[in-house]
Amino acid sequence: MTMIANALLALVAALHIYFLVLEMFLWTKPLGLKTFRLTPEFAQASKALAANQGLYNGFLAAGLLWGLSQGVAGQAVQLFFLGCVVVAGLFGAATVSRKIAFIQALPAALGMAAVLLSA
Template sequence: MHGIANGVVALVALLHVYFLVLEMFLWDKPLGMKTFRLTSQRARDTKALAANQGLYNGFLAAGLLWGLWLGAAGFQIKLFFLGCVLVAGVFGALTVNRRILFVQGLPAALGMVLLWLG
């Protein structure tokens, strides 16, 4: 169970690295605009905000990777950062788009459950 839990934590971390890339570097490119359903004008107008959001996603990924790097001693760190991801996913679902709950929140919740079971 421990290995599966760490695999989910790693997946959540990689998802947040991907979100970082989308928001910081691809926001106004075809993939970013398609992913976030943006017009070119809206992408230009919100580019700085998206880059800031991407940076925060990078911090979440870094925290999860740090917890993985610490091994068993990283349990609380992994749990904390997964909790942060879960809260962000719920908030995003309530304020932006419901699918954020499934893309961001659900994997974090699964990771938390698996950590507790492991």
């Protein structure tokens, strides 16, 4: 179960690194516009906000990777950051798109379950 927990942690961290790149560097580029269904005008106007959002996603990824690097001793850190991701995903699902629950919150919730089962 530890291997599954570690794989899910790594997946969630990788997703948040991807979100960081999308929001900080690709927000006004074709991939960012398509991913977030933005007009070029809105993307340009909200570019600074998106970069800030991307930075927070980077902090989540860093925390997850930090917890992962600690092994069993890092389970409290892992659970904390996975919990943060679940809350962020549920908030995004409630305020932006239900799809966020499946892309962000579900993998983190599965990761939390795997971490708890591996304890």
